[in-house]
Amino acid sequence: MQVTETLKDGLKRSYTITVPAADLDAKVNEKLVEAQPEVEMKGFRKGKVPMAILKKQFGERLMGDAMQDAIDGAMKEHFDATGDRPAMQPKVEMKDGEKWQKGDDVVVEMSYEALPEIPEVDLSKLKLEKLVVKADDAAVTEALDNIAKSAKNFEDRKKGSKAKDGDQVVIDFVGKIDGEAFEGGAGEDYPLELGSGSFIPGFEEQLVGAKAGEEVAVKVSFPEEYGAKHLAGKEAIFDCTVKAVKEPKAAEVNDELAKQFGAEDLEALKGQITERLEAEYTGAARQVMKRALLDQLDGMVKFDLPPSLVEAEANQIAHQIWHDEHPEEHGHNHGSIEPTDEHKSLAERRVRLGLLLAEIGRKENVEVTDSEMTQAVMMQARQYPGQERAFFEFVQKNPQMQQQLRAPIFEDKVVDLVVEGAKVTDKTVSKDDLQKAIEALDEI
Template identity: 75%
Template sequence: MQVTETLNEGLKRAYTITVPAAALDAKVQEKLVEAQPEIEMKGFRKGKVPMPILRKQFGTRLLGDAMQEAIDAAMKSHFDASGDRPAMQPQVTMQNGEEWKEGDDLVVEMTYEALPEVPEVDLSGIELERLVVKADEAAVTEALENLAANAKDYEDRAEGAAAEDGDQVVIDFKGSVDGDYFEGGSAEDYPLVLGSGSFIPGFEEQLKGAKAGDAVKVDVTFPAEYGAAHLAGKDAVFECTVKSVKAPKAAEIDDELAKKFGAESLDAMKAQVAERIEAEYTGAARAVMKRALLDKLDALVSFDLPPSLVEAEAGQIAHQLWHEENPEVHDHNHGAIETTDEHKKLAERRVRLGLLLAEMGRKAEVEVTDAEFTQAILAQARQYPGQERQFFEFVQKNPQVQQQMRAPLFEDKVVDHIVASAKVTEREVGKDDLQKALEALEEL
């Protein structure tokens, strides 16, 4: 097997790999000998099929396997010896592919872009600032008021009051299609919040203005995609009797409210709320410090970047920004999106920092543990209530998705490693100052 360099310019590499026909034939023979004891064929005992017949029957397929194994072995040997790490999957093309025939040497060309040498960074000279925000009484009170609003009760409006958006109406109703009442279309003392969107479109709007004691006939059309096929797209009439009209009333902020949310007392819930708020502040402050760190690292290093990685990243950036500007388009059935110099500049920064963090993490032996990865999957699965198991199984069966989820976990661990070696000072600021710092990140 012979490997000959044909291109070495910057990060671009090209090699010609030649595998002698005799080596391929020997590999095929080896595979046939290995498989012979288990092969059964009509007219022969198991394991006694003559080699010429086996070669005629299976030789072509095994030759393809031998060619692929030879190329893979040559590539591995090359990368082990050279120390090169390809930026993307190498391209391998067979020379004279259409003219090649069994008995000829196998000649392929391998091209790739090598990952660059990433320079060392002196972390001891990096200075960072960590913003610290305490949960003040106003923030805790606001959070408690939001909890109270979500735990609201309803109380009867004055006699004769008309139902408004947000009110709860208690109704009896019976639904019919073409004059026939249908199963599941009736209920008594049903509490319906107007504007909640919990009923068929158009139903709740027709109850606005109703008063206790009113009989209201509601005309609606079931959606075409309605779950019950016998009702989908049908016109229906609901005979409703309004039994009471109730206005929303926020719950009192007291021990009873605290118990509704699993706390022993109001003081205990205040402490929990303050802890949660400060955790959110800490996460936001970390994002600000991380951006400052990346800016410093970007200014400290400079090295050649694989053009293919930059081009791919610029394309992804352009595609993402285009969809943000065209939110009505949910698929990818659109024309080509041109990349700009701004996209390329941002792509270069991302690729440079990505390679730098990856190299620093490799040298520091940073790893994402199975337990950390599992916790990340579970956290993301909670975003799909009722489908957590399906999401978990989807991730387990898709290596590409796993890599996409591991990448930010790895990056965060590398950032933590760098921060541990840097000089970090803390500065206590107000919530508004932290918010301004976050907004500044979005503008960059």
């Protein structure tokens, strides 16, 4: 087997791999010898089929496997010998593949971009600020008020009062298209909170100003993307009878409210809120510190980047930003999206930092444990209620999805490791200051 270098330009590499025909034939024979004891064929005892017959029967089928094994082996030997690590899956093409015949040597062209040498970073030179925010009485009170609003009740308004946005109306309704009632379009004693957006767009607004005892004809159009295809895009009239108009009343902030939310009393609920708020502040402060850490690392290292990784990342950034700017477009039939210079610059930063963190993690033997992966899959599966098992099976069979879940866990573990080696000072700030720091992250 022979490996010949044909290109070495920066990180770009190309090689010609030649596998002699004799080696392939030996590989096929090796596979036949391995399989012979288990082969059964009419006219022969199990394991006693002559090699010549086996070769005639199975030789061509095994030749493809032999080629793949030989090429895979040559590539492994090459990477072991050179120390190269390909940035992406190497491109392997058989030279003159259509003309190849049994008895010919196999010649393939292998090309790839090698990962660059990553320079050492003195983590002790990193200086970071950790923002610390304590949950004050005002923040706890605000959270309690929000809890009370979420636990609100509705009480009848004074007779003759008009329904306002935020009120609850109790209605009977019948929906009709072209004068005919349709299945699933009727209800009785339905409590509808105006402004909740729980009904078809335009429905709730037409009940604002209605009084108990009134009948209102609500005219709406079902959205084009409505789930029930026989209703999508259709105009409908809902004959509504308003049976009651109720105003919201926030629950009282007391021990009873606390018990509704699983606390023994109001003081215990306040303690839980304080813990939750400070956990949220800690998470937000970590985001700010992580950005500062990445900014410093980005300024400390410079090395060549694999063009293919930068191009792929720039395309992904451009694609994601386009969809963020066009939320109405859910598919991918939007034609080509060309990355801008800004996208390419951001891609270079991400690739550089990604390679640096990966190298630090590799040298420090950072690994994502099975339990961490299981937890990540479980959290993701919650987005698909009733389909959790199917999602688990999808992840098990999809290495790309596994990598998508593993990558952020790995990065966070490396970041934590880097922070441990840096000089970190605490800085107490207000909740508003922390909020401004978080908002500033989106502006960069």
